[in-house]
Amino acid sequence: MACQKLGEDQLLKRVERTKKTKGMNMKLLTTHRYPESVSNRFSDLEQEINRFFSNPFTLLDGAAIRSKWNWSPSLDVVENKDELKVSAELPGMSKDDVNVTFEDGVLELSGERKSEHEENKDNVHFSERSYGTFHRRINLPQGVDPSKAKASYKDGVLTVTLPKVEEQKPRKIEVNVK
């Protein structure tokens, strides 16, 4: 059965018209396949939603507004008594393309991944990797010393290691009672 190309407003009009006439027709019309223009819009929306949820940016990261940067790398934060380690997945980057900065107790990773595809030469069958600028901010807990931080890049994982500062020993304050 050929699918008629109806505009959305036309479809609504048809529904209204049949409502007035027979209840039976109304049922037939609503189970009819949506015209191509409407179903395309639904699938576009679905794709957009999937893309939105597959991009990991967290609530912790209030500033990771998706419109400002193209993507956010996933990261792990682990610690032991001596240090805190932040590992970010950044495969295929070179050291020049990544910036690691600290400010006001916030660790910031930013940079850009340039596309290796040459527009004219390569025909892209599918592309799942993220390209463009990326940005990620992590609130650091108290007790880490950013001045002694070290960053290393191995197997496509950037690891920032922050040593913890010596905990202040609890001081006993003498109370003088006179």
Place this chain on the structure above:
Amino acid sequence: MSATKEIKNTGDSVVSAPEHYRSFRADLLRNGDGYKLVGELPGVTRESLKVTIDEDVLTVEGSTSGYSDELSVVRKELPRGHYLRQFRLSDSIDTQSVRARLENGILVLDLPKKEMFRPMSIKIED
């Protein structure tokens, strides 16, 4: 006609995969001479990476190292564990000449086409 179709990991995979296997992101590019599959496998070591071709199925698997027990996790987003993904290769690919290299967590697979599938221009006769 698409050159490589993906086999779902759990459904009709040639290798039975345990549940904790994860897929990885990949780009598939094509030029006249063949295809290039670029996969993101951050944290996967060269030793654990296995690329195999069985008839027309290409399998890529690798493992990342976990964290030692002494470390406690503050926040965890990275899919530690095992990556597994399979692709069905089209007949135009010369499976004998497939090359793989791993650098900085990126796996690049060169999948050249067989000679007869490469583009050729036909000379117009007088």
